[in-house]
Amino acid sequence: MIISNEQVLAALRNVEDPDLKRDLVTLNMIKDLKIEDKNISFTLELTTPACPMKDMLKNACTNAVKHFVDAEANVLINITSRVTKPVDSSQLDNIKNIILVSSGKGGVGKSTVASNLAIALAADGAKVGLIDADIYGPSVPTMFGLIDAKPNARETAAGKTLILPIEKYGIKLLSLGFFADPNQPVPWRGPMASNAIKQLFNDADWGELDYLIVDLPPGTGDIHITITQSFPIAGAVIVTTPQQVALADTRKGLQMFRMPGINIPILGVIENMAYFTPAELPDNRYYIFGRNGGRALASGFEVPFLGEIPIVQSITEAGDKGAPIALNLESPLAAVFSEIAGRVAQQVSINNGVTANS
Ligand SMILES: Nc1ncnc2c1ncn2[C@@H]1O[C@H](COP(=O)(O)OP(=O)(O)OP(=O)(O)O)[C@@H](O)[C@H]1O
Numbered sequence: 617m618i619i620s621n622e623q624v625l626a627a628l629r630n631v632e633d634p635d636l637k638r639d640l641v642t643l644n645m646i647k648d649l650k651i652e653d654k655n656i657s658f659t660l661e662l663t664t665p666a667c668p669m670k671d672m673l674k675n676a677c678t679n680a681v682k683h684f685v686d687a688e689a690n691v692l693i694n695i696t697s698r699v700t701k702p703v704d705s706s707q708l709d710n711i712k713n714i715i716l717v718s719s720g721k722g723g724v725g726k727s728t729v730a731s732n733l734a735i736a737l738a739a740d741g742a743k744v745g746l747i748d749a750d751i752y753g754p755s756v757p758t759m760f761g762l763i764d765a766k767p768n769a770r771e772t773a774a775g776k777t778l779i780l781p782i783e784k785y786g787i788k789l790l791s792l793g794f795f796a797d798p799n800q801p802v803p804w805r806g807p808m809a810s811n812a813i814k815q816l817f818n819d820a821d822w823g824e825l826d827y828l829i830v831d832l833p834p835g836t837g838d839i840h841i842t843i844t845q846s847f848p849i850a851g852a853v854i855v856t857t858p859q860q861v862a863l864a865d866t867r868k869g870l871q872m873f874r875m876p877g878i879n880i881p882i883l884g885v886i887e888n889m890a891y892f893t894p895a896e897l898p899d900n901r902y903y904i905f906g907r908n909g910g911r912a913l914a915s916g917f918e919v920p921f922l923g924e925i926p927i928v929q930s931i932t933e934a935g936d937k938g939a940p941i942a943l944n945l946e947s948p949l950a951a952v953f954s955e956i957a958g959r960v961a962q963q964v965s966i967n968n969g970v971t972a973n974s
Pocket residue numbers: 719721722723724725726727728729750753755833834888889925926927928929931932933935936
């Protein structure tokens with residue numbers, strides 16, 4: 617029996633993307649289908665290289681072809697991705713998804729999460745940028761070992777000057793800290809800060825990016841308003857710690873994104889410093905600041921809970937050394953950040969929906 621393209625596609629119509637709730641053929645995710653006798657090969661084009669369901673979808677495709685077409689078929693699937701973008705993203709054409717990392721309270725680990733998420737997404741093959749918009753204490757220069765770095769600029773053919781983001785660990789970086797005197801306590805104020813932030817988006821040579829992560833200042837203030845009103849935002853990730861005081865401020869932060877006129881999709885909540893595990897007892901988890909607060913908060917606001925990160929000395933050490941822990945693929949913490957990054961990317965794809973991929 618000769619196997620036809622139509623038979624294989626009909627079989628693959630039985631495989632649904634659980635997030636987008638439509639089958640892979642309708643979603644236009646099957647490309648380059650080739651058939652030679654019983655050898656069937658095609659490309660499965662996902663909406664993000666960080667897709668947590670890669671293996672599941674690959675197995676489901678193989679099973680569908682074997683079940684509906686030929687049990688003896690030799691199915692070869694090549695996985696690629698084309699990151700989708702929000703439907704309304706007229707500005708900043710080359711930047712597909714701007715993801716805000718926010719917290720209601722300072723010191724909960726927002727910069728740590730933003731930096732490690734950026735590294736985990738890049739490790740999956742995504743093109744990633746990171747803007748450190750924390751006017752009160754930019755930490756990205758420290759976390760990436762770039763304390764004395766100063767970005768260069770270039771002139772376009774049209775005579776416009778563009779800042780060149782600094783590239784480290786495969787991520788394009790800009791921080792307000794690169795432009796301020798580290799010995800000056802609060803270098804940016806009011807409109808000056810807003811203008812400086814807008815320049816980091818508009819007047820920088822970002823090239824093509826799948827994800828631009830933005831490390832916001834803590835709380836809710838001018839910078840949040842400037843960014844959310846000036847640029848199309850794919851969504852916000854909310855970082856909290858388990859203590860009641862942090863959760864109370866996180867609630868306010870979350871509500872801000874839902875205010876009319878701001879209305880930014882919440883991609884989910886991450887609970888940082890969720891539990892402590894002593895090095896000598898790796899299976900023991902001590903919930904020293906309380907348990908499941910972040911999860912309960914996410915469920916109260918009906919947003920996804922994206923995961924918990926333990927409190928571990930090596931996270932601080934790695935950040936202070938200028939090489940965030942997610943770079944160390946031997947550390948179990950790299951897997952923790954990779955899983956969370958997968959869930960963030962998954963939520964972005966869900967919000968972007970099917971239109972962008974069809
Ligand atoms: N899970 C963790 N385990 C151990 N230390 C952590 C963890 N998360 C963050 N830290 C440490 O806590 C401190 C504050 O973290 P970070 O700067 O990321 O917080 P932030 O919310 O961005 O702070 P700010 O409000 O100043 O912007 C840093 O020293 C960081 O290394």
